[in-house]
Amino acid sequence: MIAAALRVNAKVSSVMSRAKVAFFASLFAARSDVYAVRWENAGTARSGWMPAVRGGWHKGAAGGREYIPLTEDILASHLLGEIDEGLYPLMDGDRCWWLVPAWLRFL
Numbered sequence: 001m002i003a004a005a006l007r008v009n010a011k012v013s014s015v016m017s018r019a020k021v022a023f024f025a026s027l028f029a030a031r032s033d034v035y036a037v038r039w040e041n042a043g044t045a046r047s048g049w050m051p052a053v054r055g056g057w058h059k060g061a062a063g064g065r066e067y068i069p070l071t072e073d074i075l076a077s078h079l080l081g082e083i084d085e086g087l088y089p090l091m092d093g094d095r096c097w098w099l100v101p102a103w104l105r106f107l
Helices: 002-014 018-027 072-079 102-106
Strands: 036-041 046-051
Touching: 018 072
Parallel strands: none
Antiparallel strands: 036 046
C-alpha cells in the first residue's frame, strides 16, 4: 500500500503537475472527506457507485466504516485514467459549485 502511494505521488510530480490537479479540483469542487468508487458484478451484470471506505465494503458489514478522503493523489490517478472515481458535489451548508444546463441533453 505504501509503495503504491509512493508511485502515485511520484507520478503526480513527473506526469501531471500539482497545479493542474489543483485546477481541475477547483473546477469540480466537491466534498474532500469522501469520494466514490465504481463497482461491477460480472455475475449479475449490475454496477454502481459507493463511498470509498478503508478495508472495502463487505456484505453484512456493520456500520462505523471509515471513509477514505479525496486527495490530490486520488484525483491525479483519476485524471491519468488509472481509476474511476466519483465526487459528492453537495458540500457543507447545502452548497454546490456545479451547474448543468438542461439544454445539454439536446446536443
